[in-house]
Amino acid sequence: MKQKDLKRAYNNVLAQAISDSNQYLFAGNLFGDIFVLRIKELDKGSEEPPGKLKIFPQGSDVDINYLTFHRDFLIVGAVGLIYGLKWNEEEESLATKRSWEVKIPIQVDAVEVPDVNSMWLDSENSILFAGCGDGVIYQVSLEDGRIQREYRGHTDYVHSVVGNAKGQIFSGAEDGTVRVWSTKQQQHTSMLEPYKNPNLLRPDWGKWIGAVAVNEDWLLCGGGPKASIFHLRSLESTCVFNFPGRVHLCDFVDDCVLIGGEHNHVQSYTLNGVLQANIPVEHTACYSAVWQTSPIKFISIAGFSNKLHILKDFRFLDSKIDMYGNVEGEENDLEEEDELIEKPLTVEAA
């Protein structure tokens, strides 16, 4: 199979981000390519074909695990490394040179370079929280790139980190726990173990927590165990969502709850657990959803397929946008012939 076809067939997008100007959508995959979509293309009439995407390759050795956007920087979470790329809005181009880099320290007992699996940005204070493959959450100051502190406690790698305005940090990990941290305390302030709740446990799928989301009063998490809402004060499960797959993605969207994962549909529920929308997707598994309400209202769902799924009213699928095969300037580069050259066959004496 040709390299080009291979990338189309096995494109795995783990990360998406929207620029601060709300005009551009970034999507990064495990082949180390960042795609940029002009959001205003989504608002065009259906007659004209949508414009092509731009591609900014980061090198095939870079896994893009997470993306976030701060001021005019696209922040990339790769393996053992967080780096910033300057985004030039006028020229619509991403700098090829990294503006800054923060290396994740390798622990003494570690054998592998930790992935940066999830990042949460406190944009007011310019602080980045990065949940990593070594189970540690690093608090990075974006002013000077220093690692200010580490949050230790998880016994396996962190899947998801989110925070709220009160200075609380929430993290879900492969060890099955959701921990709540405070910037002022060394230890986690509280801990949830959804797999210990028999209503939530799905024994064949493990105890890991794939995604966490919070709003003012509620915490939403899911993974191997079923997705469920917990009250922030009491940490009691108040509602269980019957999403039929493993959960890799959950979020509060408007007044609803969006849940996705290893299933051919993404589902939207009310806070009481009533299924509102069942959106068919082509992804083998969904890993990322980003949304905004203005100037153009849309939600983009990405995952293990070559397509971004766009929903304009958060309920029905509007369009699917190809990534590979829909890139500016792609027609021009000819693929070099890569022929297998083998040693001459030796015939065994019969």
Place this chain on the structure above:
Amino acid sequence: METILNTQFDQLQKAIEGIKEAKSKGQSTDEARIATTLMFVALKHANREVKHKIKAGRDKLHLEKCKVDLSRLQLQNLLYEVSHLKKEIVRCQKFKSRDTSLELLSDAEYSSELPDMAKDEEELSSHKQHLHRLDCELRLRKALDKQYSALLSSKQELLQDNLSHAQRYVSFAPALRTLQSATKPLHDALQLSLDVEWKLSAVVKYLPKPLYVFFIVLQSLQRVSDEQSFTAEVVGYESEAQMQELLKEKKCSTLNYRQESGERDKIAEKTNLDEALAPHPLHICLTIGAAGSNQLVLQIRYFDLIKCATVWGQLNCSGNSNGQADANFVHHLLRHLYPNDLGNELPIPGIQYELRSSDLTAEECVRYLKAKDYGKPFCWLQSMCSIATVNSSMLYNHELNLNKNTKEIINRIARRLNSWQRLSQQIRGLTFKDIDLYSLKENIYPAGLSCSLVQWTAITHEELHSQISDALNTSTADKGITYNSYRAVIVRGSAKMECFIRIPSNYPLEMPLWILNVHWNGCLTAQNNSAIKMMEFWTNSLQPKQLEPNHCVLYAQLFRTIYSFDIFLETEGSMQNTIEYNKEKPYISAFAKRSRSRPYKYIKKGSVYAFKQ
């Protein structure tokens, strides 16, 4: 006037009578005489007046006459004009323009040819439109005529050029001959027997020109290279070639006669495609591969009518290896030697026009060549014979560096042949299970192998396509690539994996594609399980440059798949309540990243090895 005259005459008579009477009476007459004489004056006056009047009348008459004459003339003119117009009308009625017999461009062609003119004419009437069209047609034809004459003159120039070149070469000949005779002693001294070898292949000179060029190039290559990677020989009898030449001459002489006999011959000719498309009695047989191993035999024929050469390949099996299954790979090999050169059309520029004169079409010829097992007219073959070609995307090519080109093509064929042979050996090994997976894996993976391959069978294309897979659908434009499909079954404990393998006909440019289905707690495919999809990617992402020299593609892919399957079962199994599969492979973490990817990748550093994400 008359009355005046009459009265005057009466008065005069009366006066004369008065005088006469007076005379007779003898009276004096003088007085009377004077009065009478005065009367004559009045008479004279009257006379003058009369004359005057007559003249005036005459003048008037003349004037009227003139008028009459003029109108008469006008009348004549008008009558003449009428008759002329009548004649004109008749002529117009009889008039028939030649343009109706002209073959005009169709509307669509016209508007495409002259788009701006077509636009103008919309508001014109139909007649004017027609005139406009004719006008354009005239312009077009003039342009074509100009082109034609330019081409003609360039042809003339080329002919002239050719002639001068030929003359130059002819003038070389005596010098060469003297040189040859002069170097003869040197040849003898060095014991070079050039003459003998050339004489041996006397039949060569009866080869058609392109094949002759090809054969000479092959000979020179053979002499230069030390190893005998190929051999070429001319097959056929001198006598037949001579015979054909004679026949051809005869045909030429009877051509005039034939033209007279007309249509009848044409029909006969068409039915006799065999005769029209007969290959030259001599052909070249090129054998690639060392003696003793499997050899690829290429039969290269030349056809006068279509002005190109065709190649038919065949595998010459040595030893007892079963070659039947491999027969069609030769076909694939030749078809995909160069991209976009499938040999489905005649690549000779302008051949379809030449064929039209003998009532044939290019398609018909290609079909016939295929039916007769003469092979296909590939562009690369023509380039070795120094025949100019135009490929399917209308690119003109005339190879001049024959030596290098031929060498490159033959090396490429040999390389592809080797790859295909290795592949078919692997397929045979897998199908008949006469390979030992355990010993084969030794040099790749030191870790133990827990799964076993229980089946490897060929399946139909339809069976493969019953699998729903993104990977099958993403293939870009089909470039005449066909596929062979196989099914492999791998088993470990209660879990079973079905692999569907698709081998493209342009192998080794493209690697075999694997589609994996795991049957274990339900059917898991790349559609519903990301771990399987990653596994499929890991198998399919094996690129030629990652292979070590002594590795085989299919085996390497198979090992990747088997180990991935092991790892999938071991990592997935670690979460199950009843543990069926224990961790046997050396991997650091079972899961990593938000996608919970499995450690399929095999990393080896010195003697340390591990599986990683």
